[in-house]
Amino acid sequence: MNRRIIPLIMCGGAGTRLWPASREVHPKQFLPLFGARSTFQDTILRVSDTSLFERPVVITNNAYRFMVLEQLAEIGIEADVLLEPMRRDSGPAIAAGAAFAQARDKDAIVLALAADHVVRDTPAFLAACREGLVAAETGNIVTFGVQPERAATEYGYINPGDVIAGKVRAVAKFVEKPDPATAAGYIKAGYLWNSGNFMFRAAVLLDEYRTVDADSIEAVGRAVSKASSDLGFVKLDEAAFGSAKSISIDYAVMEKTSRAAVVPVACGWSDVGSWHAVWELSEKDKEGNAARGAAVFEDSRNCNVVTDRALVALEGVDDLVVVATQDAVLVSRQKDANGLKRLVAKLKSVAPQVTEDHIRVHRPWGSYQSVDNGDRHQVKRIIVKPGGRLSLQKHHHRSEHWIVVRGTAQVTVNELVKTVHENESIYIPIGAVHRLENPGKIQLELIEVQTGSYFGEDDIIRIEDDYRRT
Numbered sequence: 001m002n003r004r005i006i007p008l009i010m011c012g013g014a015g016t017r018l019w020p021a022s023r024e025v026h027p028k029q030f031l032p033l034f035g036a037r038s039t040f041q042d043t044i045l046r047v048s049d050t051s052l053f054e055r056p057v058v059i060t061n062n063a064y065r066f067m068v069l070e071q072l073a074e075i076g077i078e079a080d081v082l083l084e085p086m087r088r089d090s091g092p093a094i095a096a097g098a099a100f101a102q103a104r105d106k107d108a109i110v111l112a113l114a115a116d117h118v119v120r121d122t123p124a125f126l127a128a129c130r131e132g133l134v135a136a137e138t139g140n141i142v143t144f145g146v147q148p149e150r151a152a153t154e155y156g157y158i159n160p161g162d163v164i165a166g167k168v169r170a171v172a173k174f175v176e177k178p179d180p181a182t183a184a185g186y187i188k189a190g191y192l193w194n195s196g197n198f199m200f201r202a203a204v205l206l207d208e209y210r211t212v213d214a215d216s217i218e219a220v221g222r223a224v225s226k227a228s229s230d231l232g233f234v235k236l237d238e239a240a241f242g243s244a245k246s247i248s249i250d251y252a253v254m255e256k257t258s259r260a261a262v263v264p265v266a267c268g269w270s271d272v273g274s275w276h277a278v279w280e281l282s283e284k285d286k287e288g289n290a291a292r293g294a295a296v297f298e299d300s301r302n303c304n305v306v307t308d309r310a311l312v313a314l315e316g317v318d319d320l321v322v323v324a325t326q327d328a329v330l331v332s333r334q335k336d337a338n339g340l341k342r343l344v345a346k347l348k349s350v351a352p353q354v355t356e357d358h359i360r361v362h363r364p365w366g367s368y369q370s371v372d373n374g375d376r377h378q379v380k381r382i383i384v385k386p387g388g389r390l391s392l393q394k395h396h397h398r399s400e401h402w403i404v405v406r407g408t409a410q411v412t413v414n415e416l417v418k419t420v421h422e423n424e425s426i427y428i429p430i431g432a433v434h435r436l437e438n439p440g441k442i443q444l445e446l447i448e449v450q451t452g453s454y455f456g457e458d459d460i461i462r463i464e465d466d467y468r469r470t
Helices: 039-046 062-074 090-104 122-137 180-188 202-212 214-225 238-242 249-254 275-281 337-350
Strands: 005-010 057-061 080-084 109-114 141-146 157-165 168-175 192-201 228-230 233-235 260-265 290-292 295-298 304-307 312-315 320-324 329-333 360-363 366-373 377-384 392-394 398-406 409-413 416-420 425-428 434-437 444-452 461-464
Touching: 005 039, 005 090, 039 062, 039 122, 057 062, 057 090, 062 080, 062 360, 080 090, 090 109, 090 192, 090 202, 090 214, 090 249, 109 122, 109 202, 122 141, 122 157, 122 168, 122 192, 122 260, 141 157, 141 202, 141 249, 157 180, 157 260, 168 249, 192 202, 192 249, 202 214, 202 249, 214 238, 275 304, 275 320, 304 312, 312 320, 329 337, 377 434, 398 409, 409 425, 416 425
Parallel strands: 005 057, 005 109, 057 080, 080 233, 141 260, 290 304, 295 312, 304 320
Antiparallel strands: 109 192, 141 192, 157 168, 157 192, 168 260, 228 233, 320 329, 360 366, 366 377, 377 444, 392 434, 392 461, 398 425, 398 444, 409 416, 409 434
16 A cells, blocks of 8 residues: 555644633643643644655644644654634635645545544554545545444434445444433444544545535635745635635535545544543542642542642542633533533633633744733743744833843844843833844743833834744
């Protein structure tokens, strides 16, 4: 078998089901939920065997593009990164990935994977890919049906039909998320969980999609053919992509096509769709308690604690989720994922900032974090990656004082260019044109003290920017 598969990693979702750890601008696929790596990184590594897989394609959006590059660099893998101008659900995203893969290879076979899923048994997953490849080559659109571990109500199900080849079966029917009794009946009848991951010949997927929505496929094709290159990213054409209908690939193609097939697989799969799912996948003590970060349990059972700073102590409680970040704390019942969905919807109206961003804000050059605020001052902790450089900028309403606490800074203030070392500082007057960069080999860390009448990010007037944000 000589043909290799092009992995298409879907990496544009917001992932608010794991709030407050997951936020709009830093969603769950980029979080290290179960170890040192994110689920995005684990997904990429899962399809890195070059005997089976070609160079991956990642489809994401403008807000996540530098996180994608940074996390790819951390694991030493390169990819083609497509940027969606706006979210149009999985249908147009997968179609765009298929069209891009077909432009690379007219006979391309694509494996579309969500970036935020967990697979605990990689060999079983790869064996399923090899099974699916045979069926995909002959024109089937293959989905991966997971052998159920319980009567789950949070997943859709697949009713397998006739054998196509080997372990691959035709799909007799897709069914929606059931109630508990129906789910138990599905399992007895041999139904499989629908994982939402697919393998197909790019040409077949696009042809099947075209039969039900030719306008959207024409729009996606134009978005790919008119795509531009920007800092190494492939930017899909905004006007063309925006005219594609927003719809999931399940509704657009899979529930209508006669070519749907399923490979049954038992690979320890989860879509990590709730804090309860995180608890299920985590190591636990003898009382069933799981913890990431500092936690102490007394007379408590089946609880899940995730904390990035404060010690969390639980006493006399069962089946609770406690997630503590630096600006928000969630206390929730373990199994009420819909309750969290309702809560986040309410927060978007009463406190939208805590659903959108963390106190630590990621930027292409590094990150910053506000540590103190007052009427006339703000204090930030700034980290600049080696080789990172902020935009050449100025402010109308604030001055800044930078104190280097680690590494070496090269600072431009108007005509002055100065090297600032640890335990040294420099003052930036209001209106001065300035820039900060890290010329060294280690992270640059500094404390920024702002004074003035207004500290909003919209008081940054960018004159020149490596990341084209001017």
